[in-house]
Amino acid sequence: MSLLALHNVNKHFGPLKALSDLSFEINENEVVGLLGDNGAGKSTTVNMISGIHQPTSGHISVDGKKQVFTCRRDSAEAGVETIYQNTALVDSLSISRNIFLGRELTNRFGFMDLKRMREISMQVLESAVHISGIDSPDKLVGDLSGGQKQAVAIARAVFFKRRVLLLDEPTSALSVRETEALLNQVLKLKAEGVSSVLVTHNLYHAYQVCDRFVIMSHGTKVLDVDKANTTIEELTQHVVLT
Amino acid sequence: MTVTELHSVRAGTPRRSAAAWLHQILSMPAGAILLVFLVVQLACIIAGLAFPDDFRYLSPQNMGILMRSVPVLGCLALGAGILMIAGEFDLSIGSVYTLTAVIMAMLVGNGIDAFIAAPIGLMVGAVIGLGNGFLTLRFNLPSFIVTLGGLLFWRGAVLLINGAVQVRFDPNPVFNAMFGGTVLGINAAFIWFILLCLAFWALLHRHKLGNHIFATGGNRAAATAIGVNTSRIKMIAFAIAGFMAAFAGILATTRVGSVQPGQGAGLELQAIAACVIGGLSLRGGRGSILGVFLGVMLIFTITDVLLLMRAPGFYLDMFIATLIVVASIFNHGLDRRGGAL
Numbered sequence: 001m002s003l004l005a006l007h008n009v010n011k012h013f014g015p016l017k018a019l020s021d022l023s024f025e026i027n028e029n030e031v032v033g034l035l036g037d038n039g040a041g042k043s044t045t046v047n048m049i050s051g052i053h054q055p056t057s058g059h060i061s062v063d064g065k066k067q068v069f070t071c072r073r074d075s076a077e078a079g080v081e082t083i084y085q086n087t088a089l090v091d092s093l094s095i096s097r098n099i100f101l102g103r104e105l106t107n108r109f110g111f112m113d114l115k116r117m118r119e120i121s122m123q124v125l126e127s128a129v130h131i132s133g134i135d136s137p138d139k140l141v142g143d144l145s146g147g148q149k150q151a152v153a154i155a156r157a158v159f160f161k162r163r164v165l166l167l168d169e170p171t172s173a174l175s176v177r178e179t180e181a182l183l184n185q186v187l188k189l190k191a192e193g194v195s196s197v198l199v200t201h202n203l204y205h206a207y208q209v210c211d212r213f214v215i216m217s218h219g220t221k222v223l224d225v226d227k228a229n230t231t232i233e234e235l236t237q238h239v240v241l242t
Numbered sequence: 243m244t245v246t247e248l249h250s251v252r253a254g255t256p257r258r259s260a261a262a263w264l265h266q267i268l269s270m271p272a273g274a275i276l277l278v279f280l281v282v283q284l285a286c287i288i289a290g291l292a293f294p295d296d297f298r299y300l301s302p303q304n305m306g307i308l309m310r311s312v313p314v315l316g317c318l319a320l321g322a323g324i325l326m327i328a329g330e331f332d333l334s335i336g337s338v339y340t341l342t343a344v345i346m347a348m349l350v351g352n353g354i355d356a357f358i359a360a361p362i363g364l365m366v367g368a369v370i371g372l373g374n375g376f377l378t379l380r381f382n383l384p385s386f387i388v389t390l391g392g393l394l395f396w397r398g399a400v401l402l403i404n405g406a407v408q409v410r411f412d413p414n415p416v417f418n419a420m421f422g423g424t425v426l427g428i429n430a431a432f433i434w435f436i437l438l439c440l441a442f443w444a445l446l447h448r449h450k451l452g453n454h455i456f457a458t459g460g461n462r463a464a465a466t467a468i469g470v471n472t473s474r475i476k477m478i479a480f481a482i483a484g485f486m487a488a489f490a491g492i493l494a495t496t497r498v499g500s501v502q503p504g505q506g507a508g509l510e511l512q513a514i515a516a517c518v519i520g521g522l523s524l525r526g527g528r529g530s531i532l533g534v535f536l537g538v539m540l541i542f543t544i545t546d547v548l549l550l551m552r553a554p555g556f557y558l559d560m561f562i563a564t565l566i567v568v569a570s571i572f573n574h575g576l577d578r579r580g581g582a583l
Contacts, residue, residue, distance in 0.1 A: 073469040090461040091460060111444070111448050
C-alpha cells in the first residue's frame with residue numbers, strides 16, 4: 001500500500017491550469033525523484049502535498065485513506081514535512097528554537113523548557129544529521145551555511161518523526177560537499193524508514209539517490225519509472241523534450 | 243587542553259581574557275548598550291561623588307525624579323518593543339496614552355471607582371491596538387501608515403470628547419498609593435515598571451508566545467510555513483502595545499493628578515527611539531527586554547545629566563538623535579546578533 005498518493009489531482013488558478021489529472025504515489029522506504037523543467041508544476045505539487053494549496057478536484061491519500069490538507073499543520077500531522085529551497089527557518093532565532101518552533105516543549109503555562117529543547121536539538125543534530133560544523137544549539141540560524149540550515153530543517157523533520165520528506169530543490173544553494181552530505185542523509189533516512197521526495201531539476205543528483213522517477217511536464221505526469229528500468233539519458237530526454 | 247592548562251593560559255594572558263570578556267559582552271543581545279549604560283552610570287557616580295555640590299546625581303531628590311520619570315516612557319517602550327520585534331510599528335501609542343487617560347479621568351470624575359475606570363482604560367487601549375492590527379493585516383497596509391492615522395485620529399478624539407482643557411484625576415487613596423505612592427522609598431510606578439519588565443522578559447524570552455513573536459518578526463513566511471498563526475501573533479502584539487500605552491497613562495495620570503490633552507505628543511517617537519537604542523531591529527525579529535529597559539534608562543540618564551549640568555533643552559534632542567543614529571549604525575553592523583538565544 002502506498003504511503004502517500006495523489007489521485008487524479010487537478011489544480012486551477014483562475015484560468016490557469018497548473019496541474020491536470022496528476023496521479024502518483026510514494027511508497028514506504030522509497031526515494032522518489034520528482035523531476036521536470038521550470039513551470040512543469042513541481043512546486044504546485046509540493047505546495048499541495050504540504051497543505052498550502054488545495055486541489056480543485058481529485059484528492060490526496062495517506063495510507064490509503066483520503067486526506068484533506070487545509071494548512072501545513074494538517075500535512076505535518078499526517079507525517080509530511082516540506083523542506084523548502086530557502087528553508088523555512090528564522091535567521092534571528094537559535095537552532096533549538098527553530099527546531100521546536102510551533103511545537104515548543106512547554107510546561108502547562110506555556111513556558112518553554114529551554115534546557116531540554118537544547119539537549120534534544122544537539123542530540124538530533126549529532127545522531128541524525130551528519131552535516132557537521134554545528135557545535136552549539138544556541139547558534140543563530142542566520143550564522144549557518146546553506147547546508148547547515150538544511151541540516152537543521154532535516155533535524156526538525158527527523159525529530160518529529162515525519163514519514164515523508166519533501167525536499168524542494170534542496171541542493172540548489174549547497175556546495176558540492178554539502179550536496180554529497182545531504183544526498184547521503186536522504187539514503188540514511190530511507191534506511192531508517194523515512195521516505196523522501198526529491199524535487200529537483202538536477203537529474204544527476206536525483207539519479208544518485210532515487211529509486212523511482214516521476215517526470216512532470218505542463219502540469220501532468222509524463223513518465224513514472226523505476227531506476228532499474230531507465231537511464232539518465234532517457235530521463236533527460238523526457239525532461240527536455242516533453 | 244585540560245582545565246588546569248586552560249586556567250594557566252588564562253592567568254598568563256589577562257589582556258586576552260579581558261578582550262574575550264569584552265567580546266562576549268558585545269556579542270550578547272543588548273551587550274553593547276549594557277556596556278554603554280554601565281560606563282555612563284560609572285561616570286555619573288564618580289562625578290557625583292567628586293562634585294557632590296555641583297553635580298547632584300546621587301542626591302535622593304535626583305534619584306526620586308529619575309524613578310518617577312522612567313516608568314511612563316518605559317511602559318510605552320515595552321509595548322512598542324514587543325510590537326517592533328513582531329515586525330510592526332505603532333505610532334499611535336502617544337495619542338492612545340492620552341485618550342485612555344482622559345477616559346479614565348472622566349469616568350472617575352463622574353463618580354466611578356478608579357479600580358473600575360482603570361481597567362476600562364486598559365481595555366480601550368487594547369481594543370484600539372487590535373483595531374490597528376486589524377486594519378494593518380486585513381488590508382495588508384504598512385502599520386506605519388495605519389498608526390500614523392491612529393496618531394492623528396485619537397489626538398483629535400481627545401479634543402472632541404474633552405476639549406482642550408485639563409481633566410482632574412482624583413482617585414481613591416488606595417489607588418493613589420498603588421500607582422503613585424512609594425514602597426520602602428521606591429516609587430510605586432517604578433516598581434510596576436520593573437515588574438512589567440520581568441513579566442515581559444518571561445513572556446518574550448521564556449514563553450512560547452515570545453518564540454512565535456520573534457519568529458513572526460524575523461521571517462513571517464517561515465513562521466507561517468511551520469504553522470505559526472502569524473496574524474494572530476501580530477494582533478496580540480498590537481493589543482499589548484495599546485494596553486501598555488493605557489497603562490503608561492494610568493501611571494502618568496496618578497503621578498500628576500490630572501491629564502493634559504496634549505501630553506502624549508512625541509512620546510511614541512521617544513518610545514521607538516528607546517527601543518532602537520536598546521538594539522531592536524526596525525525590521526523586526528531581533529531585540530530583548532533588557533535592551534528596551536536599558537534604552538529607556540539611558541535616555542533618562544542622559545536627560546538627567548544634561549538637566550543637572552543646566553544645559554539648554556535643545557542639547558537633549560540633539561544628544562538623543564545622535565544616540566539613535568549611532569545605535570542604529572552599531573546594530574546594523576551586528577545585525578546577526580541580538581536574536582533570541
